[in-house]
Amino acid sequence: MLDNLDLEVVRASLPFLWTGLLFSLKLTLVAMTGGIVFGTLLALARLSPFAVLRNSAAAYVNILRSIPLLMVILWFFLVIPLISGKPVGAENSALITFTLFEAAFYGEIMRAGIQSVPRGQVDAARALGLGYAQSMRDVVLPQAFRNMLPVLLTQTIILFQDTSLVYAIGATDLLKAAEISGKNYNRPVEMYLLVALIYFAICFTLSRLVRRLQARVAIPR
């Protein structure tokens, strides 16, 4: 089977795969950015002195982290149109779902990051007269973010791999595009091999990058 691979099929399907890959990357970037922003808010809520905030954030994080992502994707695909009152499409549904889901994971990373900043740093910021929000923005979060950057990026690599799950709701990501091409040309083996290679190349390059970055971004103390 492997000795008569059809490379012509591969070339013909590249433009379509490219569209799929673009959506996978867009989904990754949107979920990463949104997830880190929302996750940071969740982390701040989990560390706040107000029990209501703390408990709701903890519940959100723990629930989402205990449900398989595939289920969340399918669920949200059903629920989001009910809430918004109109169909939003598989792509938009995926964007929303991933942002909300990843926030739970990025949030836990940011929480660890915030806790890694010594208490004295907050005291010093507050002693200068900075308010809570200013202390967080100017002193704590920049340090937390830099301390956690390698972990945040590793989570993003996992996220990129997980985006392949959206093919279950019919959003055309890289994997779905490969599946469609494979069916069209009746050449699934070539297509699945190719996307495996693409996923591998991207993830491998990224994790090498993370390792190089690790030394560069650490804040010397």
Place this chain on the structure above:
Amino acid sequence: MISIRGVSKWYGPTRVLDDCSTEVAKGEVVVVCGPSGSGKSTLIKCVNGLEPVQRGEVVVDGVSVTAAGTDLNRLRARVGMVFQHFELFPHLSITDNLTLGQTRVLGRSRDEAITRGLAMLDRVGLAAHRDKFPAQLSGGQQQRVAIARALAMDPVCMLFDEPTSALDPEMISEVLDVMVKLAEEGMTMMCVTHEMGFARRVAHRVIFMDHGRIVEDCTKESFFGTPRSERAQQFLAKILRH
């Protein structure tokens, strides 16, 4: 300038400050000492409201720290504080460390803040290091920058919490020199320190704490002469032996 009246504080069931009262007049230098865990850090943090208290009142320059509704951020901006572990912001350059509070809290322009910050950096003898990061400086230098950072806010008084106890012996004197100069220029200072040489040289009064209580609050002369409490005598004997 600083007035502490009947302050008590609990952590859960444990009482860490027990009915503490004292005054620090304008231009006065008061040294606070006492064994570990006696509540020195807690007391000094009550002065700028970093630690809330359950009972009693703290007033700084006519403003009540403990009253509800006080703008604590505005008050803290006028009270300089120096920590045992320096607490410079490691992700910011020395210049940015010096300007952060000035621009964010005092609303100064960046140029104004840099001018003021660098003047203070020069005052502690480190003007050449303005573009470095904290980790590139020695402990003694970092602590001097921390003092400059506090001074750049034009504080009405300065609080020190064991500013030299995390330093190697050879760096202690460079920090103490800066503090002595500050004291001689008339800054109001409340210093938690076990540097009795410093206390002898510039302190007006010495406060001795034990188990959350102020056991001695007297002039330097009478403290080093004949402290009344046995506990303070033992403490002094121990500390001066080294």
